[in-house]
Amino acid sequence: xxxxxxxxxxxxxxxxxxxxxxxxVALGEDIGVYGGAFKVTEGLLxxxxxxxxxxxxxxxxxxxxxACGMSFMGLRPVAEMQFIDxxxxxxxxxxxxxxxxxYLWGAPVPIVLRGPSGGGVHGGPFHSANPEMYFVHTPGLxxxxxxxxxxxxxxxxxxxxxxxxxxxxxxxxxxxxxKEELPTEDYTVPIGKAAxxxxxxxxxxxxxxxxxxxxxxxxxxLAQEGIEAEVIDLRTLLPLDSETILSSLKKxxxxxxxxEDTRTGGIAGEIAALVCEGAFEDLDxxxxxxxxxxxxxPYAPTxxxxxxxxxxKVVAAAxxxxxx
Amino acid sequence: xxxxxxxxQLTREQHLDLYYYMQLNRQLEERMVRLFRQNKIVxxxxxxxxxxAVSVGTAYAxxxxxxxxxxxxxxxxxxxxxxxxxxxxxxxxxxxxSPTKGKDGTSHFGDLKVRHIVSPISMLGDLIPVMTGxxxxxxxxxxxxxAMTWIGDGGSSTGAFHEGMGLAASQRAPFVLxxxxxxxxxxxxxxxxxxxxxxxxxxxxYGVKSATVDGNDVVAVYRAAKEAVDECRAGRGPWMIExxxxxxxxxxxxxxAEYVPEEMFAYWKARDPIARYEKFLTESKxxxxxxxxxxxARIERELDAEQKFAEESPMPPPEFAEEGVYCDGCHTIExxxxxxxxxxxxPRASVEAAWKVEGFGGFEDSIxxxxxxxxxxxxxxxxxxxxxxxxxxxxxxxxxxxRVEEKAKALAAKAEPERTPFGRGPKGKQxxx
Numbered sequence: 001x002x003x004x005x006x007x008x009x010x011x012x013x014x015x016x017x018x019x020x021x022x023x024x025v026a027l028g029e030d031i032g033v034y035g036g037a038f039k040v041t042e043g044l045l046x047x048x049x050x051x052x053x054x055x056x057x058x059x060x061x062x063x064x065x066x067a068c069g070m071s072f073m074g075l076r077p078v079a080e081m082q083f084i085d086x087x088x089x090x091x092x093x094x095x096x097x098x099x100x101x102x103y104l105w106g107a108p109v110p111i112v113l114r115g116p117s118g119g120g121v122h123g124g125p126f127h128s129a130n131p132e133m134y135f136v137h138t139p140g141l142x143x144x145x146x147x148x149x150x151x152x153x154x155x156x157x158x159x160x161x162x163x164x165x166x167x168x169x170x171x172x173x174x175x176x177x178x179k180e181e182l183p184t185e186d187y188t189v190p191i192g193k194a195a196x197x198x199x200x201x202x203x204x205x206x207x208x209x210x211x212x213x214x215x216x217x218x219x220x221x222l223a224q225e226g227i228e229a230e231v232i233d234l235r236t237l238l239p240l241d242s243e244t245i246l247s248s249l250k251k252x253x254x255x256x257x258x259x260e261d262t263r264t265g266g267i268a269g270e271i272a273a274l275v276c277e278g279a280f281e282d283l284d285x286x287x288x289x290x291x292x293x294x295x296x297x298p299y300a301p302t303x304x305x306x307x308x309x310x311x312x313k314v315v316a317a318a319x320x321x322x323x324x
Numbered sequence: 325x326x327x328x329x330x331x332x333q334l335t336r337e338q339h340l341d342l343y344y345y346m347q348l349n350r351q352l353e354e355r356m357v358r359l360f361r362q363n364k365i366v367x368x369x370x371x372x373x374x375x376x377a378v379s380v381g382t383a384y385a386x387x388x389x390x391x392x393x394x395x396x397x398x399x400x401x402x403x404x405x406x407x408x409x410x411x412x413x414x415x416x417x418x419x420x421x422s423p424t425k426g427k428d429g430t431s432h433f434g435d436l437k438v439r440h441i442v443s444p445i446s447m448l449g450d451l452i453p454v455m456t457g458x459x460x461x462x463x464x465x466x467x468x469x470x471a472m473t474w475i476g477d478g479g480s481s482t483g484a485f486h487e488g489m490g491l492a493a494s495q496r497a498p499f500v501l502x503x504x505x506x507x508x509x510x511x512x513x514x515x516x517x518x519x520x521x522x523x524x525x526x527x528x529x530y531g532v533k534s535a536t537v538d539g540n541d542v543v544a545v546y547r548a549a550k551e552a553v554d555e556c557r558a559g560r561g562p563w564m565i566e567x568x569x570x571x572x573x574x575x576x577x578x579x580x581a582e583y584v585p586e587e588m589f590a591y592w593k594a595r596d597p598i599a600r601y602e603k604f605l606t607e608s609k610x611x612x613x614x615x616x617x618x619x620x621a622r623i624e625r626e627l628d629a630e631q632k633f634a635e636e637s638p639m640p641p642p643e644f645a646e647e648g649v650y651c652d653g654c655h656t657i658e659x660x661x662x663x664x665x666x667x668x669x670x671p672r673a674s675v676e677a678a679w680k681v682e683g684f685g686g687f688e689d690s691i692x693x694x695x696x697x698x699x700x701x702x703x704x705x706x707x708x709x710x711x712x713x714x715x716x717x718x719x720x721x722x723x724x725x726x727r728v729e730e731k732a733k734a735l736a737a738k739a740e741p742e743r744t745p746f747g748r749g750p751k752g753k754q755x756x757x
Binding site (some may be wrong): 019022023025032033043045046047048049050051052054056057059060061062063064065066067068069070071072073074075076077092093096097100101102103104105106107108110139140142163164 | 423424427428432433434436442443445447450451452453454455456457458459460461462464465467471483484487488490491494495648649650651652653654655657658659660665668669670673674675676677678679
């Protein structure tokens with residue numbers, strides 16, 4: 001069977017959901033005739049027409065606002081941010097209107113905001129960001145950040161069918177770099193469930209998105225040194241799967257969190273607090289973080305390399321932690 | 325009386341309705357001022373004194389199936405839509421019986437299922453794209469609805485305002501924006517915010533039809549809104565209507581509005597919308613003193629009961645704060661289709677994905693186009709733009725405008741007929757229509 005990239009998995013999810021339910025519509029900048037900046041929506045307009053695949057002005061607040069309004073009418077809009085960095089332009093619409101509607105006045109907002117995120121492709125400071133934590137800090141939203149083609153497809157389908165607003169981060173470094181066979185039949189991956197990618201006993205490495213792959217590479221190297229790391233891919237950042245995190249920690253007693261997001265206010269801090277509250281007695285060492293620097297994402301490859309976590313940095317940190 | 329030409333005459337009942345809702349709006353708010361002074365209102369209280377004709381006249385132009393999103397001073401619009409006064413009382417008093425069960429105050433509540441109301445938020449302008457989306461979805465589902473929201477002179481400066489108008493215009497959404505010019509954005513006069521005479525003048529720049537009306541004349545407001553709503557329902561939206569009115573109190577109860585010149589209050593007090601309308605009803609013999617006192621007594625009676633209900637209602641239990649962040653299946657989400665789904669699914673929905681750019685955007689046409697649009701009338705060569713409104717002073721078409729129009733017609737005649745701007749329609753049917 002043919003192998004699908006993560007981008008193809010996302011594209012398949014869009015086609016299949018639009019086929020399944022005419023309440024699903026797509027809107028965004030250049031998503032129609034052009035097929036989106038990364039061609040995720042290529043062919044969508046030709047098949048489903050301009051009423052369902054809407055090229056919008058460059059106006060993120062209008063895109064999200066309109067998606068929200070459409071959802072009040074029973075539609076399930078999928079809005080694309082050309083790059084997820086631009087979600088900053090509609091921060092108010094997302095955090096104050098979309099996120100709060102159900103809690104305040106009982107209006108569910110079944111929309112998906114999706115877009116390419118993350119660094120490692122030399123996109124520079126405005127095309128490489130990981131702004132997920134602004135939204136993890138916003139009650140009412142769900143935040144999903146897959147690392148495999150299978151998960152991306154299954155989670156996007158779940159996101160579209162979810163009655164709540166879901167922010168769907170697509171790591172652009174992974175778009176065409178990973179491939180796997182995808183089932184031909186319809187399937188979903190549940191939102192809010194982490195995946196144990198590798199079983200281990202010596203320490204737990206928690207990660208997501210591109211860093212899940214980095215963590216797996218690090219675990220392979222650590223195994224050569226006799227350190228067996230358990231690797232967990234969070235997949236969903238909000239709501240967080242605290243059960244999987246705590247049960248792994250109870251087994252390994254040591255925790256390393258790896259994320260591509262910047263350090264201060266990254267999810268590692270939240271997870272550290274969660275572990276201190278829920279499994280303090282089980283800890284045999286400090287909770288360690290490997291994260292990006294607390295800087296904007298720099299442009300030059302030498303600088304970006306310094307900025308990002310990588311396998312070597314993860315291995316080094318894990319090696320130290322394993323000594324406890 | 326300014327405003328677009330009359331489409332239809334109001335019946336006597338409708339005339340009395342307008343009075344009832346305006347007076348209900350005012351009396352309700354006067355009671356809330358008293359409750360505020362008794363510390364029974366939990367948060368702020370915003371007055372629409374002097375602006376009742378705007379809320380009532382515009383909302384009265386909507387049908388039951390239509391959608392609206394009020395602003396803080398549009399309690400009158402909610403009343404017209406059938407919201408009982410108890411909902412306003414309980415919202416302000418943060419009661420568990422309020423539409424938001426105490427989670428938000430003021431007119432911040434909605435009703436998706438029955439009355440088609442979208443809740444406002446305090447960040448101004450965001451409702452413009454939201455209601456554009458409501459209108460677009462309504463059209464998509466074949467519902468023939470119109471979506472309406474309001475924005476103040478102050479809110480018209482926000483980015484969301486412009487983004488929303490741009491999207492509404494490019495989508496030709498069945499959407500009516502009421503620009504409620506009440507002269508003051510908190511303490512800042514219009515002249516320090518927007519250096520144009522009429523806020524509706526901005527509509528031309530979006531290619532949106534508009535009108536400017538006397539916001540203290542409820543019938544003029546209704547007629548303008550009715551024309552806009554009818555136009556939008558007929559597929560000729562969106563519309564922007566500026567209503568000139570005056571905020572007769574401060575921004576909220578705490579604000580004595582000392583920055584407003586006394587003469588300005590006097591000018592507008594002499595134009596009070598309710599007093600003016602009462603005079604009209606009397607002079608036109610639409611009512612007599614007996615009818616008025618009957619309506620006033622009815623309002624008094626209704627408000628007594630509604631206020632009593634609110635005052636006797638409990639506050640929400642503390643643990644309720646933890647509920648409702650997510651919809652965990654507590655709501656069913658279902659679109660109301662009023663057209664065949666087959667129209668929006670393949671093969672009927674399929675198109676050839678290719679842009680067609682009329683006139684190619686060249687400079688030659690733009691020279692004439694600019695001349696042609698120097699009035700309020702928008703460019704004829706631009707298929708995305710509508711015409712300026714009568715009220716906006718579009719005169720007879722100028723000679724260059726006619727030339728542009730002829731040229732556009734000639735271009736169109738040369739081009740293949742098309743249904744959408746996407747190539748030549750459904751795949752496999754090219755050239756058959």
